[in-house]
Amino acid sequence: VVDGTVSLRAVPGLPIVRPGDDLAALIKAALAVAEIDVQNGDVFVVTSKVVSRAEGRFARLSEVTPSPRARQLAEAVDKDPALVQLILDESTSVSRTAPGVVIARHRCGIVSALLLPADPDASAATLRAKLVAQLGCHVGIVISDSLGRPFRFGTVGHAIGAAGIVALDDRRGTTDLYGRTLEHTEVALADQLAAAADMVAGQAGEGRPVVLIRGVDRQGNGRAADLLRPPEKDLYA
């Protein structure tokens, strides 16, 4: 943030996204209609929901055959065994369970039967490459999802995919205004971009799945995977 100003703007006029749609082309067309110019360092935050829809990441619960483990867990938490099977298929491990709740590692946020993009960092990289080519600007991409958190109520936008930006901002060695070395040395910039955009995108009901953020301009090669704390470094795994 060079001059202390950041703006967020929903890209207006995007159609409902359908499987097979070219998101980059839809975004480019919407920008042209709205006469929005794009600049180097701009970041598009795109909800996982529209990326998943474009990628056709649907599942029919009626076509899922729950395993014995899924049936057992579904019984324990009082959920649809087919849905629990989908959660298990999309997870590396189950973190916590309670009646009505299954928290699975790295694959939270499954909404209805729409799965997360298969590889959100790859989806972000692909979308970025297309937009850079089509717009002629070095833009960044964050794919966001609204997730719950331990300790706190309410969802917040998180980065589940990223490309072309600094995702985890290492500030080691810098000092604060009072001359002290910073104790918090790494900032989850990609998550902050996602959280900020979530205020504008709201839920999908508002039809603002793509938000343009200007003024942060932290180009880099980060990925959302940079933000994932591995279980062996996680006191809450």
Added chain:
Amino acid sequence: VVDGTVSLRAVPGLPIVRPGDDLAALIKAALAVAEIDVQNGDVFVVTSKVVSRAEGRFARLSEVTPSPRARQLAEAVDKDPALVQLILDESTSVSRTAPGVVIARHRCGIVSALLLPADPDASAATLRAKLVAQLGCHVGIVISDSLGRPFRFGTVGHAIGAAGIVALDDRRGTTDLYGRTLEHTEVALADQLAAAADMVAGQAGEGRPVVLIRGVDRQGNGRAADLLRPPEKDLYA
């Protein structure tokens, strides 16, 4: 967000805050010098660090006498017993410990020997009352702190105090663009405001402890305490 646009702007020219300073007066003066007009629904996000400094929330480690419990814990985690005593004094419970790490309930984010404001929601309410009186606008306040999180690397701005805004946005009963009832029904708006502002404020080293956010305009009576999940509802307590 009415028209899909949100802007964030650091309030420039604030002096280094000292114990006893009137933050509202400092902010009002800085706004006047920078010729920034304020509107109803604007939100000021203020870092906890400057609120703590204004409130004189300093502690001298040399004046702290560690209890036996603090000495024992300090030995286990290899930290200064006086610092551990301060952490214990500011906490309701200790959540996790590891070498070099003490995670305490609701009082994370102690930076050096500067404590969090004693009652951040009350600090936010007081600051808001003064600013509303002095500026003649219904502004909101978020007091923010950069905190680490389970599962993910990097800090993100969180709301530790709030006044004059909706903190936890209840969206139950609304449907998404595709007609489905929303599964995530509560949004931690105050945390999203804090995360967004953190991109502009950076760390205190950049000297941008107050950020003005325009365009969200969700006036209400929320407090940051609305966001705190009590231990009995927390699977990670």
